[in-house]
Structure formats: C-alpha cells, structure tokens
Amino acid sequence: KEADYEPELHPGVTYKLKTPKATLKIFSTGSVTVTAANVADVQTAIEHIFPLVYEFRKERTPEEMALHASKRRRLSLTAHEAVSNSFKDAASESEEEEEEEAAANSAWN
Incomplete structure (x- = not known):
C-alpha cells in the first residue's frame, strides 16, 4: 500500500516509496512535501510522483x-x-x- 489518506489525522495524502526510500505528503493545494535521505532521492521521488499527479492539476484562471x-x-x-x-x-x-x-x-x- 503506497498511498494513505486519513483526513482526521492529516490533511494530505501520505505516499511512501520503497525505492528510493522517500515519503511524500501531497496536499489539495498542489503542495508536495518530500522527505528522503538525500537530495538525489528527493529528485527521484519527485520524478516518480509528478506524472501521477499532473493530470489532477487545477488549471489557473487568467485572474x-x-x-x-x-x-x-x-x-x-x-x-x-x-x-x-x-x-x-x-x-x-x-x-x-x-x-x-x-x-x-x-x-x-
């Protein structure tokens, strides 16, 4: 189970990767917080999650x-x-x- 959402405990989805070992907190605002052992693992985690969440982005209005x-x-x-x-x-x-x-x-x- 990679993703976990418990709105009573935390407002974001917790997404855990095994390789690289990283934890991502994904929020409805579009903000993503990545925790990993080093910058390279953070980069790899972002590259993994971006295609998965990109289709759910909110298009911005001109305003x-x-x-x-x-x-x-x-x-x-x-x-x-x-x-x-x-x-x-x-x-x-x-x-x-x-x-x-x-x-x-x-x-x-």
Whole structure:
C-alpha cells in the first residue's frame, strides 16, 4: 500500500516509496512535501510522483495567473530591498566603527 489518506489525522495524502526510500505528503493545494535521505532521492521521488499527479492539476484562471505574477513581483522586490538594506546597514556600521576608532585614536594623541 503506497498511498494513505486519513483526513482526521492529516490533511494530505501520505505516499511512501520503497525505492528510493522517500515519503511524500501531497496536499489539495498542489503542495508536495518530500522527505528522503538525500537530495538525489528527493529528485527521484519527485520524478516518480509528478506524472501521477499532473493530470489532477487545477488549471489557473487568467485572474489567478495575474495574482500569482503580482505576488511574484512583490516578493522579488521585497527580496531586492532586503539585500539592498543589508548592504546599507553593513556600510553604516563600518562608518560608525571607523568614527569610533578615529575618536579613540585622537584621545591617545
């Protein structure tokens, strides 16, 4: 028995593979969580399950596609801002350290 669904216990289908040894949790949202010993086993498990679940995918409406694209753009901008801010923070910390060092050096002179 490879697949098990107990909605009272877990909201997804538990699918167990023997080779490679992997456990997949498949949810109605389309999300799949794979647990395996290594990345190669995860990849093999995904390659095994994808053709089985692909036919059950939900086609996205144009509105859903637009919303998804909007979210992706927003996340991309947020990630860019985070990286940009971390560089700014590092630069300002470096400037503060230099000012403190200069003040300490002038106190000794």
